Amino acid sequence: MTSLLRFPGARLVSHAAFVIIIWFLVMRLNDSVDPLANYYIALVAMYATAMFGMVILVGLSGQVSLGNGALMAVGGYVFAVTSLHWQTVPILGVPWNGWWSMVFAAVGGIVVGLLIGGIAARLRGPYLAGLTLGLAVGVPAIANRFPELLGGESGLMLTVPYPEGGYAPVEEEVFVDSSADTLSGDASTMAVPSADAAVSPDDMLTMDNFPTTDASAAVPSVDASVIDPGATDMSGVDLSGTGDLIDASFIIERWQAGLAITVACIAAFIALNLVRGRQGRVWRAVRDDSVAAAVAGISPAKAKVSAFAVSSLFAALAGAVFAQILSYVGPGAFGLGLSLSLLVGVVLGGRSSLLGAVIGGLLLVWLPEFVLSLSEKGGWGDQITNNAPNLIYGLLVVLVVLLAPGGIVGSVQMLIAKVTRRAPKGV
Amino acid sequence: MTSFIDYLIGGVSNGAVIALMAIALVLIWRATRVVNFAQVGQAMFTTFVALTVQTLTGSWALALVVAMVAGAILGVIVQFLVLRPMRRADTSGAIIATFGVLIALQAAVGMIWGGDAQAYPQPFDNAGVVAFGRIWPISVYDFVVIGVTILLVIALSLLFTRTSIGLAMRASAFNPEVARLSGVRVSRVLTFGWALAGVVGAVAGVLVAPSSTVSPTTFDILLVFAFTAAVIGGLDSLVGAVALGVFAGLVISLVSGLSNSGNAPVVALVLLALSLITKPDGVFGHHKARAV
Amino acid sequence: MRYVLPLTDPVLSTRSICVTLSGLRILDDVSIGIPKGTVTGLIGPNGAGKTTVFNVISGFVKPDSGEIRVDGRKLKHIHPHRLTELGIARTLQGVGLFPSLTALENVMLGGSSRVKSGIIAQALAMPWTDTEQADLRERALAIMTELGVESDASRLPGELPYPIQKRVALARALVSDPKILLLDEPAGGISAGDMADLARLIMSWVPKRTVLLVEHHMELVMKVCDLIWVLDAGKVIAAGTPEVVRQDPAVLAAYLGQEGAA
Numbered sequence: 001m002t003s004l005l006r007f008p009g010a011r012l013v014s015h016a017a018f019v020i021i022i023w024f025l026v027m028r029l030n031d032s033v034d035p036l037a038n039y040y041i042a043l044v045a046m047y048a049t050a051m052f053g054m055v056i057l058v059g060l061s062g063q064v065s066l067g068n069g070a071l072m073a074v075g076g077y078v079f080a081v082t083s084l085h086w087q088t089v090p091i092l093g094v095p096w097n098g099w100w101s102m103v104f105a106a107v108g109g110i111v112v113g114l115l116i117g118g119i120a121a122r123l124r125g126p127y128l129a130g131l132t133l134g135l136a137v138g139v140p141a142i143a144n145r146f147p148e149l150l151g152g153e154s155g156l157m158l159t160v161p162y163p164e165g166g167y168a169p170v171e172e173e174v175f176v177d178s179s180a181d182t183l184s185g186d187a188s189t190m191a192v193p194s195a196d197a198a199v200s201p202d203d204m205l206t207m208d209n210f211p212t213t214d215a216s217a218a219v220p221s222v223d224a225s226v227i228d229p230g231a232t233d234m235s236g237v238d239l240s241g242t243g244d245l246i247d248a249s250f251i252i253e254r255w256q257a258g259l260a261i262t263v264a265c266i267a268a269f270i271a272l273n274l275v276r277g278r279q280g281r282v283w284r285a286v287r288d289d290s291v292a293a294a295v296a297g298i299s300p301a302k303a304k305v306s307a308f309a310v311s312s313l314f315a316a317l318a319g320a321v322f323a324q325i326l327s328y329v330g331p332g333a334f335g336l337g338l339s340l341s342l343l344v345g346v347v348l349g350g351r352s353s354l355l356g357a358v359i360g361g362l363l364l365v366w367l368p369e370f371v372l373s374l375s376e377k378g379g380w381g382d383q384i385t386n387n388a389p390n391l392i393y394g395l396l397v398v399l400v401v402l403l404a405p406g407g408i409v410g411s412v413q414m415l416i417a418k419v420t421r422r423a424p425k426g427v
Numbered sequence: 428m429t430s431f432i433d434y435l436i437g438g439v440s441n442g443a444v445i446a447l448m449a450i451a452l453v454l455i456w457r458a459t460r461v462v463n464f465a466q467v468g469q470a471m472f473t474t475f476v477a478l479t480v481q482t483l484t485g486s487w488a489l490a491l492v493v494a495m496v497a498g499a500i501l502g503v504i505v506q507f508l509v510l511r512p513m514r515r516a517d518t519s520g521a522i523i524a525t526f527g528v529l530i531a532l533q534a535a536v537g538m539i540w541g542g543d544a545q546a547y548p549q550p551f552d553n554a555g556v557v558a559f560g561r562i563w564p565i566s567v568y569d570f571v572v573i574g575v576t577i578l579l580v581i582a583l584s585l586l587f588t589r590t591s592i593g594l595a596m597r598a599s600a601f602n603p604e605v606a607r608l609s610g611v612r613v614s615r616v617l618t619f620g621w622a623l624a625g626v627v628g629a630v631a632g633v634l635v636a637p638s639s640t641v642s643p644t645t646f647d648i649l650l651v652f653a654f655t656a657a658v659i660g661g662l663d664s665l666v667g668a669v670a671l672g673v674f675a676g677l678v679i680s681l682v683s684g685l686s687n688s689g690n691a692p693v694v695a696l697v698l699l700a701l702s703l704i705t706k707p708d709g710v711f712g713h714h715k716a717r718a719v
Numbered sequence: 720m721r722y723v724l725p726l727t728d729p730v731l732s733t734r735s736i737c738v739t740l741s742g743l744r745i746l747d748d749v750s751i752g753i754p755k756g757t758v759t760g761l762i763g764p765n766g767a768g769k770t771t772v773f774n775v776i777s778g779f780v781k782p783d784s785g786e787i788r789v790d791g792r793k794l795k796h797i798h799p800h801r802l803t804e805l806g807i808a809r810t811l812q813g814v815g816l817f818p819s820l821t822a823l824e825n826v827m828l829g830g831s832s833r834v835k836s837g838i839i840a841q842a843l844a845m846p847w848t849d850t851e852q853a854d855l856r857e858r859a860l861a862i863m864t865e866l867g868v869e870s871d872a873s874r875l876p877g878e879l880p881y882p883i884q885k886r887v888a889l890a891r892a893l894v895s896d897p898k899i900l901l902l903d904e905p906a907g908g909i910s911a912g913d914m915a916d917l918a919r920l921i922m923s924w925v926p927k928r929t930v931l932l933v934e935h936h937m938e939l940v941m942k943v944c945d946l947i948w949v950l951d952a953g954k955v956i957a958a959g960t961p962e963v964v965r966q967d968p969a970v971l972a973a974y975l976g977q978e979g980a981a
Contacts, residue, residue, distance in 0.1 A: 008853075009846035064522045119704055126462035126662075129522045130654040131703055133464070137651045138696025144689035153689065273844040278834065278852055281824050285817045292815040294799035295777070295808075296891060297831035306838050336647055340530055347523055387537035387643075394531025401520040401527065402512050 015272045023265040030257045038253035040365050042325050045260035047361035050318035051346045052264075052271040052354055053311030058343070059352035060280060061307035062287030063120060067132030068315045069339030070139035074112045075105040075316025076323035076334060080156045081149060102263070102320050109316020110309050117308025121301045136339040140331035155330020158323060260321045267314050271354055274310065283307055284352075344393045347400055350409030359408050367392060433564040434684035435677055440569035440638075442676020443576035447631035448653035449660065449668035450583070451624040456662045457600040458620030461510055462654070464525040467646040468532030469505065469625055470632035473497045474641055475540045477633045478547055487550035494629040502625025506618055533643040542643055547636035572634045579630060580669055583623075587665075596620060648692060652679065655695050659702040729788070730755040730929050731807075731899055736775055736785035738768075738953075745771050746782070747953040753899070753946075756926030760940045761933045762964075763950035764973055769933045770812065772950070773901055777802050777809050789899075803832040808892040809901035814884040816876040822887045823872035826859040827852070829891035855894075862890045866920070882909045889920075899929045906936045918943050941965065949973070 030041055050072055057065050083101040088094060116135065120128050143150040150156065274280060282303050285293040290300040323329045345364045350356025368389040375385035404411045448466065455463045477494035481487060509524050551571055555562040587593040598606040599616045607613050632646065639645055656675045660667025678698070679691045729752035738746040746768045753759040761769050774780040776787055778797030787794045789805055802809070808829070816825050833855065836848045863869040866886045876884050885905065892900060902921075906914050914936065921930055921943050934940050940947065941961045949957040949964060951973040957964055964970055 008849045009844075011849055012844040012846060015844060058519065062519055064519045066526070119700060123703060125518045125522055126456075127658060127703060129464065130462065130658055131699055133654065134651050134692075134696040134699045137648060138692045141689055141692040144687070145693060270842045273842050274838075277841055277844065277848065278827075279838060279841045281820055281828060282831070284819050285828050288817040288819055289815060291779070291799075292811055292817065293828070294779075295802070295811060295815070296828045297800055297803040297895060298828065299798070299800040310838075310842070336644075340526060343523065343526060344530065347527075351519075383541050384538055386542060387534040390530050390534035391538065394527045394529070394534060397527030397530065398509055398524050401517070401524040402509070405514075405517055405520055 011273060011277060015269055015276075019265050019269045019272070022268070023261065026261050026265075027258060030254060030261060035251055035253040038251065038257040039325070040369075042253065042257035042260040042321070043365045044358075044361040045257065045264040046318050046321045046325060047342070047345055047364050048358045049260070049264045049267045049321065050315050050342055051349070051357035051360050052267050053314030053318075054342050054346040055350075055352060055354055055357050056271065056275065056283065056314075057307050057311035058346060059350075059356075060275065060283040060287065061304055063304060063307065064125065064129045064343075065120075065132040065308075065311070066129060066336070066339045066343065067116065067135035067139075068311065068342050069334050069336065070132075070135040071109060071112060071116075071312045071315035072319030072322060072338060073140055073143075073329070073331075073334035074312075075109050075319030076329040077143070077150060077156075077319075078105040078108040078316070079320035079323050080158055080329040083158065084156065098324075102317070105316045105320035106313055109312045109314075109319075112316075113309040113312020114305060116312070117305035120308055121304035132339075133336070136336040140334050143331045151330065153331060155328055155333070158327045158329070256321075256325050259324065263317050263321050267317060268354065270310075271314070275354060279306070341393075344397055346407075347397050348393075348407055350407030352406065353409040356407050356409040430684065431681070434681045437564040437569075437684070438677040438680025439673065440565070440572040440676075441635075441680055442673035443573050444631050444635040445649065445652045445656055445676050445679075446669045446672025447576055447579065447627055447634070448649055449656040449672040450580070450665060451628035451631065452653055452657040453660070453662060453665055453668045454620050454624040454627065456657070458596065458617045458624075459506075459510060461521050461525065462657075462662070463505075463621075463624065464522070464650065464654075465505060465528035465532060466624065466628050466653075467632075467650040468529040468536075469498060469501045470628040470649075471536055471641070471643060471646050472501060472532050473625075473629040474547070474632035474636050474646075475536055477629075478540075478545065478636070478641060481548060487548075491630065491633050494633050495626045498625035498627075498629025499622040500625070502621040502623075502628075503618055505625075506621035510621075511614075536643040544640035544642040544645065547641050549637045553637070568637065575630065575634060579627065580665075583627075583665065586623075592616070592619060648695075651692065651695050651699075652676075655699040655702075658699065728755045729753055730790060731776070731931065732788045733772065733776065734786050734788065736772070736787075737783045738771055738775060738780060739783055740780075745953050746775070749785070749950070749953070749955055751948045751955060751958070753929055753931050755929055757945040758921055758925055758930040758932060758943045760944035760947040760961075761931060761950065762935075762937075762940055762947060763956075766952075767950040767973075768953045769950055770903060773809060773903055773931075773933060776901065777807070800831075803829075803895040803897065806896075806898035807901065808895050808897035808899070810888050810892050810903055810905060812903045812907065814876065814881075814888045816884055816888055816891070818876055821873050821875055822868065822879065823856070823859055823863065825876065825887055826863055826890045826894050827855050829894040830855045830858060832895055859890070859894050862893050863887070866890050866893075882913045885909060897928060899931065900924065901931045901933075903933050904935060905932070906934055906939050914939055 026041070026045075030038060033041070050068060053071075054065070054068055057063050057068070079101045082104050083096070083098060086096045086100075089096055089100050116132075120131065123131060143155070144152050146152075282293070282298050285296065285298060286300045286303040293300050293303070319334070322333070326333060341364055345360030346357060347360075348363055349358070349360025371385060371388045371392070374380075375388070380388075400407055404414075406414065448470070451466050451470075452462060455461060455466070473494040476497045477490035480493045481490035484490070505528055509528055510521065513521050513524065549568065551566070551568040553566045553568050555564055555566055556570075557563070585593075587597060595606065595611045595616045596619065598609070598611055599613045603613050606616075631649075635646075635649065652675050653672065656671040657668050660671045675695070675698070678694060682694045683691050732750070732752040734750050736746050736749040737744070749768070749772060751761070751772070761772060763769055771780060775782050776797075778799045778801075787797065789807070794805070816822075817828070820828070834851055836845065836851055840848050860869055860872065863872060866889060868883055868886045868890065871879055871883055871887070876887065879887065885908075889902075889905065892902075905921075906917060909917070918939055921932070924930060925945075932940065932944065944961055947957075947959065947961055947964045948955060949967070949970050951969075956969045956973060957967040959967070
C-alpha cells in the first residue's frame with residue numbers, strides 16, 4: 001500500500017525505473033574498481049540473486065529450505081553441460097551462446113522447483129527442512145552418479161567467460177598452471193579454494209567449501225582455476241584449443257561482475273513485482289494461517305509451490321552465475337555449506353525483506369574479509385581465522401532468531417517505527 | 428549372492444549408529460517438538476573431546492564416558508541458551524536456530540581441533556571375524572558397536588517404562604498441560620530429554636568415528652541418514668527409529684557395496700522423498716489435524 | 720427420529736452426512752436444508768458437531784457418506800479454496816485474520832476468487848494486474864465502510880480491538896459477494912451493544928444473501944433466525960422456527976443434560 005502512483009502499470013514503471021537506476025549505479029561502480037573488488041561485487045550480486053528466492057521461500061511463504069544450494073547446483077550444471085556440449089540450440093537450431101545456457105538453467109530451475117515444491121507443499125516445518133537438507137546433500141552427489149556427463153567428484157571446468165561482452169562459445173586460451181600436478185586430483189579442493197580441510201574420499205560431505213571462505217581466499221577466478229589435466233580429460237573440455245587471445249583491456253572479473261549485477265537486477269525486478277503485489281500478500285497469508293487463506297479463496301498448496309518455483313528460478317540463475325565466476329562446477333562448490341550460507345545471509349539480513357537479501361549478501365562476502373584483516377593484525381593462526389566467520393555466523397543466527405527475528409532490516413524498521421511512533425509494516 | 432549377504436551383514440553396525448542418532452532426534456522431538464539439526468554438531472564436538480581423552484589416556488572406555496557426560500552437558504546448554512528462550516510462535520525460528528548452532532559448533536570444532544580429517548584409533552580388532560571356514564565382513568568392533576547400541580536401547584526402554592522420570596517424560600510429551608497439573612516439573616523433564624539425547628548422540632559419534640575419519644563436517648551425512656530414519660519412523664517412535672535406522676544402514680551398505688559409496692546420499696534422498704510423498708507425517712506418525 | 724422439513728427451495732442442503740473421526744461418530748446421518756434468502760441457525764450443546772457440519776460443507780472434512788447440494792446440484796470434490804467460486808463464504812471461529820497483513824489487505828484477500836491474472840503476469844507487473852487490484856481495493860474499502868471499519872484499514876489486526884477484528888473478518892467474507900454466508904460464532908467475545916449491531920447487520924443481508932449461523936448466544940439466534948436446526952451428539956434432534964424450537968422438549972433435554980453434566 002506504499003505505492004504513491006496509482007495508475008495501471010504504475011508498479012511496472014516504478015519498479016523498472018528503480019531497478020534500472022540501481023543497475024546503472026552499480027555498473028558504474030563496477031567499472032571504477034579493481035578486479036578484486038569486481039570479484040567481490042560479483043559474489044554479492046550472486047548471493048543476492050539466490051537470496052531473493054530465500055526471502056520469498058523462507059521469509060514470506062514460511063518454508064525453511066536448506067536446499068537452495070542444491071537448486072543452485074541445478075542451474076550451475078545445466079549451464080555447464082549445455083555450454084560444453086551444444087554448438088547450436090536444440091529445436092531452434094540457432095548458434096549457441098551463453099545466454100541460451102542461462103535461459104536453460106532458468107527453465108531447469110523452475111522445473112526442479114515445481115517438482116520439489118509439489119512434495120514440499122504437503123510437508124510441515126521440520127519435515128520440509130529435513131527433506132531440503134537431504135536435497136542439499138543428495139543433489140550434489142548425483143554428479144558422482146554420472147561422471148562422464150557431470151564430471152563426478154572433480155566437477156567440470158568451464159572456459160568462461162567471453163570477450164567483448166559477446167558471450168560467444170569460443171574456447172578461450174586458458175592459463176594452465178604447471179604446478180597444478182602438485183595438487184591432488186581432487187579438483188573440488190582446487191577450484192573452490194577451501195579453508196583448511198583435506199577432503200578424504202570418504203567424506204561424503206564437507207562444509208569446508210562454505211563459499212564464504214572462497215572470498216577469504218580472495219583469488220580472482222581465472223587465476224585461481226588451476227587446472228588439473230586429469231580432471232579436464234574427464235570433463236571433456238578441449239583446453240588445447242587455440243581460441244582468440246583475451247584482449248588485454250578485457251578484465252574478466254569486471255565482465256563477470258557485470259553479468260552477475262545484470263542477473264541480480266532482473267531477479268530483483270521480478271521479486272519486487274511479486275513481493276510488493278498481490279502475490280506477496282498471498283504468500284504471507286498462507287504462512288500466517290493456511291486454513292484462513294483457503295477460506296479466503298487462496299489455494300495454500302499452489303501458493304507454496306509457486307514460492308518454491310520462484311525461489312528455484314532465482315537459485316538456478318545464481319548457480320549459473322556462480323559457475324561462471326568460478327569457471328567451474330562441482331559437487332563441493334554446491335554443497336550443504338552453500339545452502340547454509342544462504343540461510344545465514346537471509347536470516348541476518350532480514351528474512352522477509354528483499355533489501356535484507358542484499359545486505360545478507362554483503363555480509364557473507366565482507367565478514368570473512370574483515371576477519372582476515374583482524375587476523376593479520378592479531379596474528380591469529382589459520383585454524384582460528386578460517387573458522388571464525390562460521391562461528392560468528394552461527395552465533396549471530398541464533399541471536400537474531402532469539403532477539404531480532406526481522407534481522408538487520410527488520411530491526412531498523414522497528415527502530416524507525418518506534419521513533420516515528422508508527423506501527424511497523426507487517427513482517 | 429554371498430556378496431549381497433556380506434553387504435547386509437556389514438551394514439548392521441552402520442545401521443546401529445544411524446539408529447542411535449535417530450533416537451537422539453526422536454528423544455528431542457518427543458520432548459520439545461523440535462528437530463535438533465545441531466545434534467550431529469554436538470556429537471562431533473563430543474567425539475573430538477573423546478579423541479583428546481583417548482589420546483591422553485589411551486582408554487577407549489574412559490573416552491566414551493567423558494563424551495557421554497560432555498554430550499549431556501552440551502545438550503543442556505543448547506536447550507537452555509537457544510531453545511528455551513525461543514518464542515513459541517516462530518516455528519521457522521526454532522529450525523533456523525538449530526542450524527545456527529550446527530554452524531557454530533562445527534566452526535568451534537575446527538578452531539579447537541583443526542579442520543583436517545583425523546583418524547580415530549581403533550579400540551578393538553577391526554579385521555573380519557573368521558568362522559566356519561571363511562572371513563565374515565564383520566569385526567569384533569562391529570559386535571561392540573551393535574552390543575552397545577542394544578544395551579542403550581534396552582536401557583532407554585527400561586527408563587521409559589520402569590522409572591518415574593521416564594513416565595514423566597512420556598506424560599510431558601503426550602500432554603504437557605495435564606502433566607504439569609499432575610505435578611510433573613515439565614521444564615526439568617524437557618531438559619532431561621535434551622541431556623539424554625546428547626548422551627545418545629555422543630555414543631553414536633564415538634562409535635562411528637573409527638570406521639570413518641573425524642572432521643568438523645564428517646557427520647553431516649549421518650544427520651541426513653538419521654533424519655531419514657527418524658522421519659520414516661514417524662519422529663515419535665523409538666522403535667521406528669531403531670528399526671529404520673538399521674534398515675537405512677543395510678540399504679546404504681548395499682548401495683555402497685554394489686555401486687559406490689558416493690551414491691549413498693542420493694539413496695537417502697530418494698528414500699526420504701518417497702516416504703514423505705506417501706506419508707507426509709511419517710509411517711508410524713499420526714497427524715493431528717488443526718481445528719478449524 | 721429424522722427431521723426433514725418440507726423445504727421448497729433449499730439453496731444449500733446436506734443429505735445423510737456421516738463423519739467418523741478417530742473412531743468417534745461425529746455426525747450421524749445429518750440432513751439439513753437452508754432455504755434461500757433466510758437466516759438459518761445451527762445450534763446445539765458443545766460437541767454436538769456444529770462446526771463439523773461447516774467443515775464438511777467447506778471441504779475441510781471429508782464425510783464418510785452423504786452429499787452436499789448447492790442450488791440442487793450435488794458437489795463432488797469440495798476444495799476449501801474453491802468455495803468462494805461457488806458463491807459460498809465462511810468465517811472462522813475466533814477471527815482467523817492474517818496477523819502480518821493490514822486490515823485492508825486482509826479484506827482484499829477475501830476476493831481472491833475474483834483475481835484472474837496468473838503468477839507470470841504478477842511477476843512482470845502487467846498493467847491489468849494493477850487494475851484488478853485497484854478494483855478489489857475499492858470493493859474492500861466499500862465493504863469496510865459499510866461495516867464501519869474503514870478507518871482501521873491500514874492497521875494490523877493485532878492492534879485492533881477484538882470486536883473490530885471480528886468485523887474485519889466479516890468484511891473479508893463479504894468481499895467475495897457470496898450468495899451464502901456461513902458464520903461460525905460471529906458473536907463470540909463481543910459485547911451486548913455490538914451484538915445488537917451484528918443482529919441488524921445480519922438481517923440486512925437477507926434476502927439477497929442466505930446466512931447459515933452457528934452460534935451459542937441464544938438471544939441472537941432467536942432474534943435473527945427464520946429457521947433453526949438443532950444438533951445433539953451428531954444427530955439432528957429438532958428443527959423449526961425459533962418459537963417451535965424453544966418449546967421442543969428434546970432441545971431442552973439436550974441443553975439441560977449438558978448443564979447437568981457440567
